[in-house]
Amino acid sequence: MDKKICTYICTGCGIGEALNIEELSEVVTGEMSQECKTHACLCGVEGKAFLENEKKTEGVNTFNICACSPRVMQREFDMGDDTITVRGNLREQVVWAAGTAEEGQEESHQEWLQETGSDYIRMACTRTAKTELPEAFEMESMNKEILVMGGGIAGITAAVEAAKAGSKVTIIEKADALGGKANGWAKQFPMAYPYAELEDNSIASMIAAVEADANITVKTATEVARIGGAPGDFKVTLKAAGAASEWDAPAKVGVDEQDLIDKGEMEDPNAGLKAYSEVNEAADTFGAVVLATGWVPADVSEYEHLGYGSNDKVVTNAEFEAMAKEGKLDGINNVAFIMSPGGEEHDEDFPYANSVTSMVALKQAKYVRENNADAKAYILYQHMRTPGNMEMFYKGIQQDDGIFMTKATVTGVEGGTVHAKDTLLGEDLDIDVDMVVLAAGMVPTTKIENTINLAYRQGPAFLDLDLFDGYADSHFICFPYETRRTGVYACGGVRKAMNMQETMDDATGAALKAIQCIESADRGVSVHPRSGDKTFPEFFMQRCTQCKRCTEECPFGALDDDEKGTPLPNPTRCRRCGTCMGACPERIIGFKDYNIDLIGSMIKSIEVPEDDDDKLRILIFACENDAYPALDMAGMRRLKLNHMIRFIPVRCLGSVNMAWIRDALSAGLDGAMLLGCKYGDDYQCHFVKGSEIANTRMENIGDTLSTLGLEPERVRSEQVAITDYDTVYTLLNDFVDEIVELGANPFKGF
Numbered sequence: 004m005d006k007k008i009c010t011y012i013c014t015g016c017g018i019g020e021a022l023n024i025e026e027l028s029e030v031v032t033g034e035m036s037q038e039c040k041t042h043a044c045l046c047g048v049e050g051k052a053f054l055e056n057e058k059k060t061e062g063v064n065t066f067n068i069c070a071c072s073p074r075v076m077q078r079e080f081d082m083g084d085d086t087i088t089v090r091g092n093l094r095e096q097v098v099w100a101a102g103t104a105e106e107g108q109e110e111s112h113q114e115w116l117q118e119t120g121s122d123y124i125r126m127a128c129t130r131t132a133k134t135e136l137p138e139a140f141e142m143e144s145m146n147k148e149i150l151v152m153g154g155g156i157a158g159i160t161a162a163v164e165a166a167k168a169g170s171k172v173t174i175i176e177k178a179d180a181l182g183g184k185a186n187g188w189a190k191q192f193p194m195a196y197p198y199a200e201l202e203d204n205s206i207a208s209m210i211a212a213v214e215a216d217a218n219i220t221v222k223t224a225t226e227v228a229r230i231g232g233a234p235g236d237f238k239v240t241l242k243a244a245g246a247a248s249e250w251d252a253p254a255k256v257g258v259d260e261q262d263l264i265d266k267g268e269m270e271d272p273n274a275g276l277k278a279y280s281e282v283n284e285a286a287d288t289f290g291a292v293v294l295a296t297g298w299v300p301a302d303v304s305e306y307e308h309l310g311y312g313s314n315d316k317v318v319t320n321a322e323f324e325a326m327a328k329e330g331k332l333d334g335i336n337n338v339a340f341i342m343s344p345g346g347e348e349h350d351e352d353f354p355y356a357n358s359v360t361s362m363v364a365l366k367q368a369k370y371v372r373e374n375n376a377d378a379k380a381y382i383l384y385q386h387m388r389t390p391g392n393m394e395m396f397y398k399g400i401q402q403d404d405g406i407f408m409t410k411a412t413v414t415g416v417e418g419g420t421v422h423a424k425d426t427l428l429g430e431d432l433d434i435d436v437d438m439v440v441l442a443a444g445m446v447p448t449t450k451i452e453n454t455i456n457l458a459y460r461q462g463p464a465f466l467d468l469d470l471f472d473g474y475a476d477s478h479f480i481c482f483p484y485e486t487r488r489t490g491v492y493a494c495g496g497v498r499k500a501m502n503m504q505e506t507m508d509d510a511t512g513a514a515l516k517a518i519q520c521i522e523s524a525d526r527g528v529s530v531h532p533r534s535g536d537k538t539f540p541e542f543f544m545q546r547c548t549q550c551k552r553c554t555e556e557c558p559f560g561a562l563d564d565d566e567k568g569t570p571l572p573n574p575t576r577c578r579r580c581g582t583c584m585g586a587c588p589e590r591i592i593g594f595k596d597y598n599i600d601l602i603g604s605m606i607k608s609i610e611v612p613e614d615d616d617d618k619l620r621i622l623i624f625a626c627e628n629d630a631y632p633a634l635d636m637a638g639m640r641r642l643k644l645n646h647m648i649r650f651i652p653v654r655c656l657g658s659v660n661m662a663w664i665r666d667a668l669s670a671g672l673d674g675a676m677l678l679g680c681k682y683g684d685d686y687q688c689h690f691v692k693g694s695e696i697a698n699t700r701m702e703n704i705g706d707t708l709s710t711l712g713l714e715p716e717r718v719r720s721e722q723v724a725i726t727d728y729d730t731v732y733t734l735l736n737d738f739v740d741e742i743v744e745l746g747a748n749p750f751k752g753f
């Protein structure tokens with residue numbers, strides 16, 4: 004596209020009063036050699052008409068709108084797919100962040116503010132000049148059918164909901180019949196007002212709905228042997244349940260075993276298995292996968308004081324459910340339900356338990372009472388959780404004289420006697436019962452086995468399962484259905500211990516996510532968090548050294564590689580985070596609107612005054628997911644930011660190439676900070692690992708700076724949440740104070 008660029012400076016929202024707009028316009032037309040126009044309110048009806056007219060009659064196709072934050076007024080400044088629009092943030096991050104002048108500093112304050120505004124204009128003009136119009140990636144072949152793995156409540160619901168939305172679906176189920184765990188339920192939780200009585204198990208009617216739906220194909224006694232490809236074109240090889248396959252994941256071979264294999268003294272367990280990237284070309288194709296493989300009951304035998312495995316009066320909740328279903332509760336008149344293991348760890352729940360185990364205990368206590376009006380149930384809990392409408396179910400149970408509930412620490416089970424202390428009743432208890440039921444939790448199947456067997460460079464299973472208790476998590480708050488493999492959406496017990504209603508809601512969400520992903524792949528755009536982004540990473544392969552950093556660091560396994568290590572991109576797996584770009588030492592990965600040269604040039608466009616300690620320059624790379632909105636909100640609250648700071652938004656800290664830090668310091672800037680999301684066990688990074696990877700890279704760059712004679716303290720990585728808007732400026736202003744203490748960058752002026 005031949006670009007016709009124009010910069011538009013809005014003078015509304017206080018921008019025109021705070022800044023000398025004429026001077027800013029001269030920066031655009033002079034230094035930056037771009038056309039410049041101003042308007043009193045660009046986002047208003049007249050402003051929008053003015054911009055439309057600029058497009059229509061002046062032929063402008065590249066708009067540089069220097070006004071409010073790019074996070075707001077997106078619809079107003081959407082100039083169409085055939086145009087480029089860049090936003091310079093003069094409002095939230097310049098004018099509103101300036102605070103008021105201190106007494107006696109009015110003149111300097113105005114000068115600093117004008118300099119800040121000019122730098123943001125320079126950066127926006129540079130970005131405008133360097134941005135290219137993206138073209139969406141077009142897939143060679145596209146299949147929109149959804150594969151649902153697992154035929155329990157979650158899988159059935161996902162299939163039915165996707166089919167209702169018009170999708171074709173195939174359900175595969177390992178067992179010989181659909182239904183999963185629900186086939187073993189005696190009754191189910193109440194699903195409608197007044198939420199008081201248990202309901203008959205509805206799984207049979209749910210299965211009948213699946214079987215009657217022409218859009219749904221069911222394959223029982225079937226498992227996945229291999230999944231290769233990418234969203235819109237997953238190549239799936241199926242196999243008979245339990246059968247061995249040529250695609251089975253390689254066995255782990257130790258060093259000693261490898262030695263024996265090499266000497267021919269041991270058979271190679273991987274002989275005959277296919278390489279990671281091979282897929283069966285004759286495989287079925289699907290557009291997306293819903294992972295609904297469910298859960299297995301947690302092992303509770305480790306709690307010896309409770310006697311599971313040695314005391315035949317002690318069973319798990321899953322075993323008790325089966326007894327109820329089979330009508331084997333006769334003669335079992337007094338039952339204790341133990342919700343927390345007690346012992347030394349007073350307050351802890353059984354692993355993988357949550358509100359659902361509380362509710363199962365209530366349900367099963369009702370079985371006891373319904374079976375025999377004289378029977379008694381004792382529920383001993385540390386945490387009784389009955390969310391939402393289940394509170395009404397709980398209230399109903401409280402009214403039953405035959406069900407006793409108390410907070411208690413169970414100290415042991417001997418024969419048919421449960422010992423408990425620290426009870427709400429204020430006394431220790433010894434309860435004689437016929438049966439003891441332990442509230443075993445729900446362990447996701449992803450912890451037990453790899454059912455998905457991906458033909459991905461980064462391995463056949465989800466990464467970091469150990470870190471997340473075996474859950475295939477991608478972002479536990481913002482994107483709960485996501486896994487770290489784009490196009491694979493988890494729901495139901497494989498994602499979290501949940502009850503039937505929650506499972507059905509969850510499965511509906513996952514089905515919609517799968518459809519959304521397929522449609523995005525079809526349009527060649529990203530799924531969230533960069534939904535609709537048409538750009539994708541492009542590689543200048545001639546200069547690739549096959550170092551494999553990009554393939555190893557991509558949080559989503561989007562890059563495979565060939566035997567030499569040359570990256571093989573799968574654009575529909577890509578979430579456009581730019582982590583590969585940040586990783587590449589050769590700087591050969593970039594996007595049409597976000598690349599090494601573009602950001603490097605923005606950095607260099609910042610004016611660096613010499614010999615003025617009041618005018619040091621500190622660059623903050625702010626992650627657009629949490630940090631950037633927190634900074635905007637601080638501005639909206641008119642908190643005061645130090646005038647030496649300049650922000651550059653980045654897609655994720657993982658995309659920050661260390662070349663930018665070197666560029667910044669060699670351009671004479673005095674300090675740099677990476678401001679992104681929390682990493683670690685309770686990470687918040689929207690691209691899973693970006694901020695963690697960036698932090699590691701920053702540790703390394705500290706060493707490089709030392710060898711250059713620069714203090715490593717000049718660069719830093721910090722973590723903030725979107726809710727830290729009231730403290731984020733303090734964090735930054737303190738960093739400025741530290742840089743001021745260090746003094747100016749000695750490279751300034753060279």
Ligand code: SF4
Nearest residue numbers: 557577578580581583
């Ligand atoms: S690192 Fe991010 S941008 Fe690069 S290929 Fe992976 S998902 Fe895409």
Ligand code: SF4
Nearest residue numbers: 547548550551553587
């Ligand atoms: S990081 Fe860069 S040089 Fe290394 S393999 Fe990837 S593209 Fe090639």
